[in-house]
Amino acid sequence: MRRKVSLLLTAALLCAAGVAAAPVPAGAQDPGSAGPTEWREVFSPDGTVTRVEIPEQAEDAPGPADLRAAAAAEVVPIQDTGPPGSRFDLVMVGDGYTTSEMGLLRQQAQAKWQEISATAPWDKHRQNTNVWLVNVVSAQSGVDNDPTRGIDRDTAMDMGFFCAGIERLLCLSESKAQAYAAEAPGADAIVALGNTAKYGGAGYPSLATVAGGNAQAGRIAIHELGHSVGGLADEYYTPGTTYPGGEPREPNVTASPSGSKWASYLGQSTPDGGVIGAYQGGSQYEYGIYRPSQDSLMRNINKPFNLVGLAVMDRAIGSEISGAAPGSG
Ligand SMILES: [Zn+2]
Structure with a gap:
């Protein structure tokens, strides 16, 4: 694992x-x-x-005490659909939840999974996804700088708002979160929940953080899973920037204004609105690079994936699944 x-x-x-x-x-x-x-x-x-x-964030690497705590952490299934080797395994870890708040953590983890699994194409793979919750116990309840700056709490993964001075940026110790997540029987993707109702989250290379008690924050995890599971590029951009490279490797951006990279979808209507084409701007750059649709989930987290993103995600999730349970796609 x-x-x-x-x-x-x-x-x-x-x-x-x-x-x-x-x-x-x-x-x-x-x-x-x-x-x-x-x-x-x-x-x-x-x-x-x-x-x-x-x-660059100087983060405390997990010390012996952290590793002992991780090894002792209880892992419970939110849903167990089959052997990890033949299922997609999503792991959730929590920060800022005390021993007496393990029920709250479970409730919030279930709510986040409900939100993720209601979103295409996760809905199609719901019956073949394992969701593991690592009951990470923190000494204190809540996260740093919540609701305002200057509040410091002793938690297992050092989660806190105002990361780099940005209020809704919710950072943590990535290596500590990974150490806890590794206790699950399988880990194809990791979502870290913070014990807070304040809107926020962050995208990391290996995981997403989300406010566990905020109903809108689950969309953050769905976007980040687009990166970590599907290898999708962002479809938003910084105005005034020009893409400097050759053909990008990500499946949902191209340097060609013809959009031939996703030729089979061109002209088809897409769940995020409009039709698939080649829209200028993506992967952080405004010019010289094109995305498949106007406003997909990789650009606006309140929208669905476009057809290209959907197909990529569907294949990526499906590739972890074999011997699928009946009644699922
Ligand atoms: Zn992104």
Whole structure:
């Protein structure tokens, strides 16, 4: 299972999910910043997404006490549909939940899974997805800087708002979250819930963070799974930027204005509205790169995937599943 997590991490890094590996749009770098930086995606309740460059986060690697706590953490199924080797395995971990809040964590994890699994194409694979919850116990309830700056809480994965000064950016120790997630029988994707009702979340190469008690925050996880599971590129952009490279590897962006990369879908109507074509702007750049539709989930998290994203996600989830249970796609 650890191997799967690290493979996921590598794949996500390569496809430039929430952070770092993405090319830096010209002129986007803060002239005042010095030293290594990395990216985080920032989400808004209205569905829009932006990417911010932040100083490289010095995070505490899991110490012996963290690793002992992870090894002792209880893993419970939200749903167990079959052997991990033949199912998609989604792992949820929680931060800022005390021993007496394990029921609350379970309730919020179930609500997030309900939201994810109601979204195409996850709905089609619901009966063949395992969802594991790692009961991560924190010493204190809640997350840092909630509701305002300057509030510090002792939690298992150091989760907190105002990451890099951005209120709704909810960061954590990625390596600690991975250590806990690795306790699950399988880990094809990881979602970390924070014990808060305040809107927020973040995209990382290997996982998504979401506010566990906020009904809108689940969409953040669905977008991030588009990166980590489907290898999809973002379809939003920074105005005024021009794509500098050759044909991108991601299946939902192309340097060709013909859109021939998704030729079989051209002209078809798409669930996010309009028809599939080649719309300028994507993968952070406004010019010189094209996306399949005007406004898909990879651009606005309140929208569904477009036809191209749907097909990619469907194949990616399905590739983890064999011997499917009856009644499912
Ligand atoms: Zn994104």
